[in-house]
Amino acid sequence: MSSSFLNVQGLRKSFGGHLIVLDDINFQMEAGERVVVIGPSGSGKSTLLRCVMGLEKIDRGRIELEGVRYIEANPKSRKDNFVDIPVRNKVGMVFQHYTLFPHLTVLGNLILAPMRARGESRSVATERAMQLLARLGLESKAGAFPGMLSGGQKQRVAIARALLLDPKIMLFDEVTSALDPELVTEVEGVMLELAEQKMSMMIVTHDMWFAKRIATRVIFSAEGRIIEDAPPSKMFTNPSEPRTADFLKKVLHVETIS
Amino acid sequence: MNITAALGFLWDYRLALSIGLGNTLYFTALGLAFGLTLGFLVSVVRQAGHPVLRVIATTYVEIFRGTPVLIQLFWFFFCLPAILGMELGNVFSTVLTLSLYMGAISSESFRAALKSIGAEQRDACVALGLPARVSVPYVILPQTVLRAVPTLLSNCVTLFKESALVSAVGMADLMYQGQMIADSTARPIEILTATALIYFVIAFSVTRIVSFYERGYLARMRL
Numbered sequence: 362m363s364s365s366f367l368n369v370q371g372l373r374k375s376f377g378g379h380l381i382v383l384d385d386i387n388f389q390m391e392a393g394e395r396v397v398v399i400g401p402s403g404s405g406k407s408t409l410l411r412c413v414m415g416l417e418k419i420d421r422g423r424i425e426l427e428g429v430r431y432i433e434a435n436p437k438s439r440k441d442n443f444v445d446i447p448v449r450n451k452v453g454m455v456f457q458h459y460t461l462f463p464h465l466t467v468l469g470n471l472i473l474a475p476m477r478a479r480g481e482s483r484s485v486a487t488e489r490a491m492q493l494l495a496r497l498g499l500e501s502k503a504g505a506f507p508g509m510l511s512g513g514q515k516q517r518v519a520i521a522r523a524l525l526l527d528p529k530i531m532l533f534d535e536v537t538s539a540l541d542p543e544l545v546t547e548v549e550g551v552m553l554e555l556a557e558q559k560m561s562m563m564i565v566t567h568d569m570w571f572a573k574r575i576a577t578r579v580i581f582s583a584e585g586r587i588i589e590d591a592p593p594s595k596m597f598t599n600p601s602e603p604r605t606a607d608f609l610k611k612v613l614h615v616e617t618i619s
Numbered sequence: 620m621n622i623t624a625a626l627g628f629l630w631d632y633r634l635a636l637s638i639g640l641g642n643t644l645y646f647t648a649l650g651l652a653f654g655l656t657l658g659f660l661v662s663v664v665r666q667a668g669h670p671v672l673r674v675i676a677t678t679y680v681e682i683f684r685g686t687p688v689l690i691q692l693f694w695f696f697f698c699l700p701a702i703l704g705m706e707l708g709n710v711f712s713t714v715l716t717l718s719l720y721m722g723a724i725s726s727e728s729f730r731a732a733l734k735s736i737g738a739e740q741r742d743a744c745v746a747l748g749l750p751a752r753v754s755v756p757y758v759i760l761p762q763t764v765l766r767a768v769p770t771l772l773s774n775c776v777t778l779f780k781e782s783a784l785v786s787a788v789g790m791a792d793l794m795y796q797g798q799m800i801a802d803s804t805a806r807p808i809e810i811l812t813a814t815a816l817i818y819f820v821i822a823f824s825v826t827r828i829v830s831f832y833e834r835g836y837l838a839r840m841r842l
């Protein structure tokens with residue numbers, strides 16, 4: 362038991378038993394922190410977020426939110442994890458590929474979970490959804506199907522859909538990677554706004570400038586381990602680990618020439 | 620033979636042909652209703668059911684897809700009553716055959732559609748805290764049906780055309796009526812051509828609806 366807001370203890374995740382993607386991850390964050398996870402592709406950043414969301418079965422370890430264990434590996438058998446669903450439902454996640462429900466309108470996407478899983482009335486859910494859409498400048502799109510929206514609009518709808526469930530923490534997995542460059546800022550703008558409201562966030566991004574701007578802490582992960590964990594001021598100017606420096610040199614170099 | 624005379628001749632038999640068409644549509648509709656329900660259930664069992672049930676479901680599908688419908692029909696009409704020692708009647712055999720055949724071919728369409736709904740949609744359901752009682756009816760099922768509609772409609776056309784076989788066990792469907800008129804009037808050319816045309820017009824319209832739907836509705840939703 363720890364007093365941390367989010368506490369990942371001894372997390373190990375493998376695929377098919379042999380490919381160990383996360384190896385003994387220990388990680389804590391406090392409420393209101395914005396932790397950006399960086400690292401080479403294939404280093405397990407998405408997997409870490411997916412484990413925190415409860416989308417992956419973990420091999421070892423446990424995850425706690427506000428001191429309550431909600432995911433735990435079953436050490437005796439390789440059977441299903443322990444999952445406390447009501448606690449897990451306090452975690453929200455936005456994915457790279459929007460994952461909106463294509464057969465529902467924007468409003469339909471937003472109110473499905475509040476209405477059908479949380480028992481909210483249609484009128485209350487609709488009113489909350491419309492307020493949120495208005496805040497994001499999307500109220501005119503309430504009746505549109507996702508297929509008719511731009512990538513930036515889709516991603517903002519996906520964020521709104523998660524926010525409507527009042528999450529304690531939001532996970533963002535490369536949410537701007539699939540977007541055309543000119544649409545990136547409208548999505549990053551929403552995330553910066555959330556940061557101002559002290560939303561707790563874990564963010565995976567390849568955009569180092571955005572990372573610098575939004576992070577209160579940066580984690581560099583490689584080969585399934587956390588190599589370095591530092592505030593952005595330190596991470597981007599004076600990293601302790603040579604591997605972090607190598608990585609940053611590569612990505613920042615590529616970004617400045619491209 | 621001139622066209623006016625042929626049309627006049629056909630006009631005289633319009634009632635008999637309409638009755639035949641009515642019966643064809645009736646049997647097709649029953650086969651569709653039972654067959655689609657069965658096909659959906661079978662596809663779910665094959666995707667997620669108990670291993671034993673899965674083997675049974677797969678065997679059923681392969682047998683009914685892999686044998687001529689006429690033999691299935693004869694088997695249910697002649698053999699099954701002999702085995703059971705009771706009359707089933709040709710209506711029952713007909714509906715049973717059409718339903719089982721439709722179940723087998725439509726289960727493949729449903730299965731392909733179910734498979735095409737990616738893991739990402741399921742992840743989104745978990746991330747939104749949707750339990751199966753919500754995600755299945757509101758997310759998975761509607762997308763499955765929307766995606767399956769084109770192939771299901773061609774399954775319907777197939778069933779509609781295959782249903783002509785039921786004339787072989789004496790059901791007064793369109794094919795049967797056409798044959799009867801052809802035999803009794805000794806003018807098979809006009810009547811069989813007209814019968815074929817009726818089948819064609821209906822099947823072709825449904826096929827057009829499919830491509831319209833695919834280009835319009837599905838494309839708009841980017842399903």
Ligand SMILES: Nc1ncnc2c1ncn2[C@@H]1O[C@H](COP(=O)(O)OP(=O)(O)O)[C@@H](O)[C@H]1O
Pocket residue numbers: 376380382400401402403404405406407408409
């Ligand atoms: N469902 C999966 N099955 C098998 N291997 C996977 C699966 N998901 C991810 N992996 C593997 O796990 C490793 C880490 O993947 P991921 O977490 O997506 O990395 P990142 O997000 O840092 O690019 C990669 O080698 C990837 O191939």
Ligand SMILES: [Mg+2]
Pocket residue numbers: 406407408535
């Ligand atoms: Mg990733």
